[in-house]
Amino acid sequence: MKAALMETNEAVVVRVFHGTVVHSLALDQLDVVPRAWLGVDATGRIAFLQDGSLDRPALILKHKLSEAVEFVELPRRGFIVPGMVDTHAHAPQFVNAGNGLDMPLLEWLETYTFPAETRFKDADYAKKIYTAVVRRSLGLGTTTISYFGTIHAPANKVLAEAAAKYGQRAFVGKVCMDRNSPAHYVETTADSLRDTAHFCEEVLAMGDPLITPILTPRFTPTCTMELMTGLSEIARKHDLPIQTHVSESKAEVAWVKELHPDQPTYTHTYHQAGLLTKKTVLAHAVHLTEPEEDLVLAQQAGISHCPNSNFSLLSGMCPVRRFLNKGIKVGLGTDVSGGFCPNMLDAFRLAIIASKMVHTEHTELAPLNVAEGFYLLTLGGARVLDIDDKVGNFLVGKELDALVVAPFAEGSPIDEFDAEDVSSSGGDDEAAIKRTLEKWLFLGDDRNLAQVYVCGRPVLPFAL
Ligand code: GUN
Ligand code: FE
Numbered sequence: 001m002k003a004a005l006m007e008t009n010e011a012v013v014v015r016v017f018h019g020t021v022v023h024s025l026a027l028d029q030l031d032v033v034p035r036a037w038l039g040v041d042a043t044g045r046i047a048f049l050q051d052g053s054l055d056r057p058a059l060i061l062k063h064k065l066s067e068a069v070e071f072v073e074l075p076r077r078g079f080i081v082p083g084m085v086d087t088h089a090h091a092p093q094f095v096n097a098g099n100g101l102d103m104p105l106l107e108w109l110e111t112y113t114f115p116a117e118t119r120f121k122d123a124d125y126a127k128k129i130y131t132a133v134v135r136r137s138l139g140l141g142t143t144t145i146s147y148f149g150t151i152h153a154p155a156n157k158v159l160a161e162a163a164a165k166y167g168q169r170a171f172v173g174k175v176c177m178d179r180n181s182p183a184h185y186v187e188t189t190a191d192s193l194r195d196t197a198h199f200c201e202e203v204l205a206m207g208d209p210l211i212t213p214i215l216t217p218r219f220t221p222t223c224t225m226e227l228m229t230g231l232s233e234i235a236r237k238h239d240l241p242i243q244t245h246v247s248e249s250k251a252e253v254a255w256v257k258e259l260h261p262d263q264p265t266y267t268h269t270y271h272q273a274g275l276l277t278k279k280t281v282l283a284h285a286v287h288l289t290e291p292e293e294d295l296v297l298a299q300q301a302g303i304s305h306c307p308n309s310n311f312s313l314l315s316g317m318c319p320v321r322r323f324l325n326k327g328i329k330v331g332l333g334t335d336v337s338g339g340f341c342p343n344m345l346d347a348f349r350l351a352i353i354a355s356k357m358v359h360t361e362h363t364e365l366a367p368l369n370v371a372e373g374f375y376l377l378t379l380g381g382a383r384v385l386d387i388d389d390k391v392g393n394f395l396v397g398k399e400l401d402a403l404v405v406a407p408f409a410e411g412s413p414i415d416e417f418d419a420e421d422v423s424s425s426g427g428d429d430e431a432a433i434k435r436t437l438e439k440w441l442f443l444g445d446d447r448n449l450a451q452v453y454v455c456g457r458p459v460l461p462f463a464l
Contacts, residue, residue: 019074044456083143085381088333173216302384
């Protein structure tokens with residue numbers, strides 16, 4: 001274990017987890033701590049992470065524990081891991097998840113997606129759907145998510161309120177589009193800017209530290225340069241993050257070239273508008289050219305890799321390894337409903353598969369291994385959203401967003417075929433833990449989640 005992990009802070013500890021801790025310290029550094037003690041204070045921050053060399057009496061002597069401290073014994077052969085970070089999802093599109101995946105991106109948007117989003121003009125409908133969306137994604141272990149909403153200000157507020165109610169850490173974006181959009185689903189530039197500014201101020205006024213407004217120009221084809229520039233000014237004014245799509249399909253890239261023949265590349269249209277910052281999330285980035293990768297790196301923007309969507313909408317395969325080799329920040333996204341699955345474990349699995357497919361064509365780009373996939377799922381996503389000072393792993397001082405995983409829970413989809421092999425060790429030597437972690441990542445689902453914590457607070461079972 002790293003020396004930095006042994007630090008403690010002085011706060012009074014209200015909850016201590018005892019058992020195996022697994023978290024990522026870097027892309028190639030998976031830290032497994034058997035028989036660990038993980039202490040959390042009343043503000044949800046991590047007070048200590050101690051390895052198994054300490055027994056309980058020594059722990060109690062060493063740390064300031066509240067009289068009402070709760071000891072949480074982690075499940076048999078289970079572990080606590082950082083919550084999963086979905087860097088790109090469309091809340092209104094959950095209605096379409098699993099449907100309409102028979103077309104490529106631009107036709108899919110016109111045929112299925114814009115009509116589905118148009119219904120969110122009705123705030124009552126939005127409340128019903130968004131309640132279900134937040135419960136679904138949080139219940140699957142997505143403790144942080146970056147949502148695209150729709151163009152409708154009231155519905156987006158409903159989404160922010162739903163995330164706040166159930167305790168999900170959420171970025172909520174009012175989608176902006178002022179051109180090349182259906183007549184019933186388009187805004188004027190002025191309305192889009194005014195409604196966005198108002199939405200951002202309203203969300204900031206909620207005063208919920210877990211909920212952040214995010215500037216959301218849909219993508220260059222549906223946004224004028226005037227709109228995009230105005231949005232970047234709002235971002236600067238409040239120091240807010242930005243999200244959009246880039247270079248997802250070849251037809252889209254060609255369209256942007258037609259719309260902006262003066263710009264060297266698609267990515268430069270965002271740079272021209274001032275939209276590339278260290279808090280910018282660029283979804284997909286399947287077909288970036290080298291100068292675009294250099295630009296993304298220079299601006300310290302991050303990429304949301306959405307493999308399910310890239311397969312489902314026939315967009316192509318994203319060379320994630322090349323981005324990682326260059327030092328570009330990468331996280332994972334479900335991109336529901338371009339991706340059909342809201343579970344981030346699916347994004348992990350398909351990211352591994354996609355990297356293997358990329359490798360068959362480009363042998364110099366090594367496939368992602370499990371530790372790297374786990375990094376992308378947690379710390380990588382936190383870095384893309386520029387919140388890795390708060391979450392992503394269990395360094396002392398960070399806020400505890402975590403999943404308590406019970407790999408062999410009754411009724412779960414994972415069979416315990418190796419029970420006899422591990423019975424002498426109890427299954428908590430590092431190699432056995434890593435094998436079980438892999439099982440959960442590739443085979444598990446929400447039946448393996450004994451509890452989900454956001455900022456130290458348990459969120460299950462959901463309030464009504
Ligand atoms: N590009 C512009 N809008 C969208 C969207 O809703 N989904 C995906 N996957 N790509 C987009
Ligand atoms: Fe998307």
